[in-house]
Amino acid sequence: xxxxxxxxxxxxxxxxxxxxxxxxxxxxxxxxxxxxxxxxxxxxxxxxxxxxxxxxxxxxxxxxxxxxxxxxxxxxxxxxxxxxxxxxxxxxxxxxxxxxxxxxxxxxxxxxxxxxxxxxxxxxxxxxxxxxxxxxxxxxxxxxxxxxxxxxxxxxxxxxxxxxxxxxxxxxxxxxxxxxxxxxxxxxxxxxxxxxxxxxxxxxxxxxxxxxxxxxxxxxxxxxxxxxxxxxxxxxxxxxxxxxxxxxxxxxxxxxxxxxxxxxxxxxxxxxxxxxxxxxxxxxxxxxxxxxxxxxxxxxxxxxxxxxxxxxxxxxxxxxxxxxxxxxxxxxxxxxxxxxxxxxxxxxxxxxxxxxxxxxxxxxxxxxxxxxxxxxxxxxxxxxxxxxxxxxxxxxxxxxxxxxxxxxxxxxxxxxxxxxxxxxxxxxxxxxxxxxxxxxxxxxxxxxxxxxxxxxx
Numbered sequence: 453x454x455x456x457x458x459x460x461x462x463x464x465x466x467x468x469x470x471x472x473x474x475x476x477x478x479x480x481x482x483x484x485x486x487x488x489x490x491x492x493x494x495x496x497x498x499x500x501x502x503x504x505x506x507x508x509x510x511x512x513x514x515x516x517x518x519x520x521x522x523x524x525x526x527x528x529x530x531x532x533x534x535x536x537x538x539x540x541x542x543x544x545x546x547x548x549x550x551x552x553x554x555x556x557x558x559x560x561x562x563x564x565x566x567x568x569x570x571x572x573x574x575x576x577x578x579x580x581x582x583x584x585x586x587x588x589x590x591x592x593x594x595x596x597x598x599x600x601x602x603x604x605x606x607x608x609x610x611x612x613x614x615x616x617x618x619x620x621x622x623x624x625x626x627x628x629x630x631x632x633x634x635x636x637x638x639x640x641x642x643x644x645x646x647x648x649x650x651x652x653x654x655x656x657x658x659x660x661x662x663x664x665x666x667x668x669x670x671x672x673x674x675x676x677x678x679x680x681x682x683x684x685x686x687x688x689x690x691x692x693x694x695x696x697x698x699x700x701x702x703x704x705x706x707x708x709x710x711x712x713x714x715x716x717x718x719x720x721x722x723x724x725x726x727x728x729x730x731x732x733x734x735x736x737x738x739x740x741x742x743x744x745x746x747x748x749x750x751x752x753x754x755x756x757x758x759x760x761x762x763x764x765x766x767x768x769x770x771x772x773x774x775x776x777x778x779x780x781x782x783x784x785x786x787x788x789x790x791x792x793x794x795x796x797x798x799x800x801x802x803x804x805x806x807x808x809x810x811x812x813x814x815x816x817x818x819x820x821x822x823x824x825x826x827x828x829x830x831x832x833x834x835x836x837x838x839x840x841x842x843x844x845x846x847x848x849x850x851x852x853x854x855x856x857x858x859x860x861x862x863x864x865x866x867x868x869x870x871x872x873x874x875x876x877x878x879x880x881x882x883x884x885x886x887x888x889x890x891x892x893x894x895x896x897x898x899x900x901x902x903x904x905x906x907x908x909x
Contacts, residue, residue, distance in 0.1 A: 469748070508707040711856070745768050
């Protein structure tokens, strides 16, 4: 089921690889929404707000760990494009060992700093206890999420985007089943929602690993391949660390933005959480495109075909524009009917809807730069360039900090939720420029090395 993305017309190849990732992301968002719906319906609005208030913290923790894990597999993609089977196996063993270290360190740090983080984020006293319970259990299960993403990324690095989808569908179904058992049946509240998430991801990670080691020989390290190899470690950390830092910097900005929103109370938090979840569902084409283009650019970089990388970027941008228009229209249509799903039919729509609408209206205008951001950032990372995407993350942080300061100074919720669109615009423009700089460097590199496949399709 592997897919060689160095051959054939870019459009059908990219779409074929993109579609399972997109469907998988949608399933992941759906079962995240189910978590929220069940919590809101059966535990209450305060619990829903508590879970929502920790979303940015989860993004920080998982983003850092998964950024490293995903970055580790870029080398595998490049080795696959270069048809280096021994290099593929060594990169896999190295990635697994590095991921163990990452999971351990991230788990210890997140658990030890969580009370401080919640206080710094101005978490309201009414929801603090539930928020702490939920995010602590999630933090304890970082390893489950980290290894699921590592094994899925390894499969995608060799062009297999279908099997990760199958395991994600299984994980989604198991998560929903566990939600019903733990939240409704066992009355465990937000703790049940957190446990359902990490248990389902952990089981999926194990199944994904079993599949790799039994069905994909090229990804199965031999005895002599195991160990931390200096060259692999240098290259994997060279991409993984900037990717992780970029995620962490971006997440820090969203946490700062959330701290401003938290000042407007639990009703504002609930409205923002509901609208951001709807928006998150409708923009899943963008990260799916990013993941697709990371593999596409990685394989073609390994082959040395720069012209084909450019062709693929043009295809991806067109796809992102189409997805932006569709997502914006659906966001406007679905926001109002979606809110009662999260908090029950007796929810006071008059109090929550205005908060939700403000974020939706201001964010949909900037869906196109958001799509561009994902495409060019992930393509640079696929070629092994991690620094400029990390600089983009710093610009995201700066944009959100500026909007947060203005929001607090003027007491404006609209300015607070404008942090996301401002970050997307600034970083989208920067990423498009940075991509041009990176590709010029790649062209010089291959011309200097005399790569015969340079520029050929």
